[in-house]
Amino acid sequence: MPRDHGCALHDEGAQGLPKSKVDLYAAIRRDSRQGLSSRALQRNYDVGFLTVQKALSSAWPEPRKPLPPRATRLDPFKPLTDEMLRADLDAPRKQRQNSVAIASNESFSGWTKTFTDPRLCAAIVDRLTFCGNIIETGTDSYPLATTRARAEQPAAAG
Numbered sequence: 001m002p003r004d005h006g007c008a009l010h011d012e013g014a015q016g017l018p019k020s021k022v023d024l025y026a027a028i029r030r031d032s033r034q035g036l037s038s039r040a041l042q043r044n045y046d047v048g049f050l051t052v053q054k055a056l057s058s059a060w061p062e063p064r065k066p067l068p069p070r071a072t073r074l075d076p077f078k079p080l081t082d083e084m085l086r087a088d089l090d091a092p093r094k095q096r097q098n099s100v101a102i103a104s105n106e107s108f109s110g111w112t113k114t115f116t117d118p119r120l121c122a123a124i125v126d127r128l129t130f131c132g133n134i135i136e137t138g139t140d141s142y143p144l145a146t147t148r149a150r151a152e153q154p155a156a157a158g
Contacts, residue, residue: 018045021061028055077123085127 018024028041028051036044041052054061106113108125115121 022059024051025055025059025061028052029059032056073119074123074126077120078127080120081123081127084124 018027024045024047028045028047031041031044032038038049038052041047042049045052111125112118112121115124
């Protein structure tokens with residue numbers, strides 16, 4: 001906890017701490033202009049020598065370093081789905097297509113019936129829908145409707 005030495009810091013934050021690094025730098029510069037030494041600034045704000053020096057040399061803190069990319073649970077399946085989607089590239093030139101249309105009577109949540117591994121199913125849906133257009137008609141197709149009707153007829157007759 002920072003010590004209270006009568007500096008402007010304790011008027012700013014709820015617990016006496018600046019709300020952001022920019023506020024901290026501004027408070028350090030303000031107290032420095034009032035004549036506090038570097039060591040007193042370190043004690044008041046509970047920071048190190050380098051932080052005080054950076055605050056006095058620049059009004060803006062250095063930008064944060066970018067975080068390294070995180071691995072996902074779907075990473076093991078990406079080569080498989082990429083291979084499936086690249087299969088079109090191995091076809092002869094006349095059979096190649098610039099786009100792939102995939103039609104399904106099942107919603108994405110129902111794809112786990114076909115792809116029993118939930119991670120594989122999620123990876124396939126992720127790779128297929130990335131930068132793609134999804135068109136939902138909201139209606140059953142004619143072949144699906146006739147197949148369902150035929151499946152219900154023997155059940156009703158029996």
